Amino acid sequence: MIIEGNQKEKDAMKAFHEGNRQMGLELQEEFAAAFREEYKNRDHCPCKKACRYHGNCKECVAIHRAHQEHVPNCMRPILNAKLKLLSELTEHTIANEIEAPQEILIK
């Protein structure tokens, strides 16, 4: 089961957007049930940092909500895809003005 871009969840969102909330909720629960089963004993967290909270979404998200500086690692590709589209408006020249913080540059 692939989480990112999962077709079942995409179908659920389509149903929500079309006003079919019941269908959206059913598809969403099917996704959640499959996720529960598949990742019962497997690591679902794509974060590569050595971190005490790896895979513990409840505490990871609470920490990020608390400091308000950035979002958890697993959510960055979603935001970056949206930001990349906006960045095209200035031919990505924002890249000349920004640099990732040191902890991100460490391999």
Ligand code: SF4
């Ligand atoms: S919220 Fe945090 S712990 Fe959960 S998958 Fe994302 S990065 Fe990993």
